[in-house]
Amino acid sequence: MVSIDYFIPALSMASLATSLAVIILLAEHFLMDYGxxxxxxxxxxxxxxxxxxxxxxxxxxxxxxxxxxxxxxxxxxxxxxxxxxxxxxxxxxxxxxxxxxxxxxxxxxxxxxxxxxxxxxxxxxxFSIKEFTARLDSVEYLTYDIKHFKFKLLSPSEIDFKAGQYVQFQSPPYGEVSESVYRAYSMSGRADARDVIELMVRLVPEGICTTYMFNHLKVGHEVSLTGPYGDFFLRDTDRKMVCIAGGSGMAPIRSILSGMTTGDIEKRRPVFLFGARARRDLFLLSEWAEFEAKHPGFRFIPALSGQEPGDDWSGETGRITDVIAKYVPDGRDFEAYLCGSPGMLNACVDVLRNLGVNEERIFYDKFG
Ligand SMILES: Cc1cc2nc3c(=O)[nH]c(=O)nc-3n(C[C@H](O)[C@H](O)[C@H](O)COP(=O)(O)OP(=O)(O)OC[C@H]3O[C@@H](n4cnc5c(N)ncnc54)[C@H](O)[C@@H]3O)c2cc1C
Ligand code: FES
The missing domain is CATH 3.10.20.30 (Beta-grasp domain)
Structure with missing residues (x-):
């Protein structure tokens, strides 16, 4: 058996190096004045x-x-x-x-x-990205771990963004958290509602910003945001569209689809594949049903990967990657818009490529 004595020199060196690094950082912070x-x-x-x-x-x-x-x-x-x-x-x-x-x-x-x-x-x-002050006007649960926040812009009072883009939300110090942090959130509302910013945020356990937004941010509070950022937005083409998202990844897809004209929807016939684990992870079903009724060219396809007892589900089942081929029979005709966790996105991009979707026509925002 290897004796603990064997590790002592290595452990001492490691702790010495760590201590030195901390001392250098502290010295730089408190003593160095660059003027x-x-x-x-x-x-x-x-x-x-x-x-x-x-x-x-x-x-x-x-x-x-x-x-x-x-x-x-x-x-x-x-x-x-x-x-x-x-x-x-x-x-x-x-x-x-x-x-x-x-x-x-x-x-x-x-x-x-x-x-x-x-x-x-x-x-x-x-240089055109701005800092905004906004007031939280309403907040509601979409699922047990996703909330829908609506902010009214106060100053400047309007934002000019492309559907699909995101803002950076500043979470101020609270409780044990002593610093402000910034996190990215995609805007989920229509781009022509310029005085409002809507966000759909999933609670990350122990997450600094989402814990602030879920447990500390109340209606009437003022917050700071910057934006708009990002190149995830609708390209102006005639191609068929497949949109794929999971969880709060629905946010930018909702913004993109709800801003399309009836003519565009008829022409591009978008299908929105939404992956969820169980029924309790689905949300805005009636909104998507109304959208389908208004636009016969559009389809919303939720798929459940792990139904729970009592889910009573007759829709698509399995991972969203298993469902894509049914709705994208020939990828060469399609443009793809994806949003969600990096793992889900990477898997979907592989499937889309194999179905013939041109790499340059696959657009995504990874939430991570
Ligand atoms: C372009 C872009 C757009 C985004 N849009 C949205 C959006 O519309 N809605 C939304 O809910 N989120 C969105 N995100 C994710 C968001 O920016 C934060 O990463 C997330 O809310 C976690 O922040 P936090 O401060 O609460 O957690 P942190 O304090 O940053 O993280 C806490 C711990 O959780 C891990 N972690 C971080 N993020 C995640 C995650 N997403 N899932 C699981 N574990 C995580 C970290 O590694 C860390 O260990 C987006 C991210 C990007 C890059
Ligand atoms: S802000 Fe620099 S890597 Fe994310």
Whole structure:
């Protein structure tokens, strides 16, 4: 048997390294004063206080980069081109950058810090992303773990977005949570209702933002949001459409479908495949039934993968991947819009590809 003595040197080294890293971080936080430096963003120059990440510094200047994971280096949405003033790629960035991106000096704005005069470039359209104050006007349960929130925009009083896009919601400090966090939520309402933002949010156990939204946010409270973000929106073509979602992934699909004209629906004949485990995971069934009645070209197909006793279900059964082929007989005619968990999405994309749907006609937003 290996004696515990064998591990002691390795454990000591590991704890020493961890302690050093913590000391360096604390020293940098409390002792390093980078003073005022210049940050150039495209053709604009800002005098800023050094020491924070590019993401945080730009936020101070009211430039809001997409940052769906809230700066945890997992979403890779916050990419910028570093022009001058930043060091080598950090270990936290490396897994999220391709070789080509590294060679083009693409960096994660949530990881690199503004320590001296430096310059980045970002897509011009990001300058038009705004910060909104909104008031929660209503909230209702759609299922036991999904809520539908309706916010009235106060300032600015209107948002200009494409159906399918998302906002970033700021969850303020509460209880044991001492910091604000930002999380992405797709807008579920019609894009022409410009003074309202609707969200469908699933409670993630122990999740910082969703626990705030479910347990602390009340009707009448004011919140802060930024947006609109994202390139998940309806393409202007004549192709047949298949939409696939699970859980709160229904949100952007609802926004896209409800904003289509009768003519477009007749032409494109969308089918919406919605995957759920049991009957209690289904919601808005009467809304989709009314939509089907109004638009004979449209079909809503829920499928249950794990019925519960008493579910009394006569619709499709099995995983949503098992159902796709029946409604997409020849993928070459179709364009696909998908939203939900990464696991479900990856599996559906594989099925769609095998059915002949052109990769460039598969659009998705992964919730994770
Ligand atoms: C573009 C985009 C759009 C999105 N739109 C929506 C939407 O419309 N509705 C919606 O409900 N969500 C949506 N999400 C997911 C959302 O942004 C958050 O990730 C989610 O609500 C969890 O946030 P949290 O702060 O509560 O949990 P966190 O505190 O971030 O996470 C707590 C723990 O749960 C894990 N976790 C994080 N997210 C999930 C998840 N989704 N499922 C299971 N475990 C998770 C984490 O790894 C962590 O261990 C979207 C995500 C993206 C990237
Ligand atoms: S904000 Fe998600 S990786 Fe930077």
């Amino acid at each position: 005022e430096v210049e940050l150039q963003v495209n053709d604009k120059t800002f005098k800023v206080k050094g020491g924070s990440t590019v993401l945080g510094t730009l936020k101070q200047e009211k430039i809001f980069l997409p940052s769906a994971c809230g700066g945890r280096a997992t979403c890779a949405y916050c990419k910028v081109k570093a022009v001058t003033g930043f060091g080598d790629i950090l270990p936290t960035e490396a897994p999220l950058l391709t070789k080509e991106e590294v060679s083009q000096n693409i960096r994660l704005a949530c990881q690199i810090k503004v320590k001296n005069n430096c310059a980045v470039t970002i897509p011009e359209e990001l």
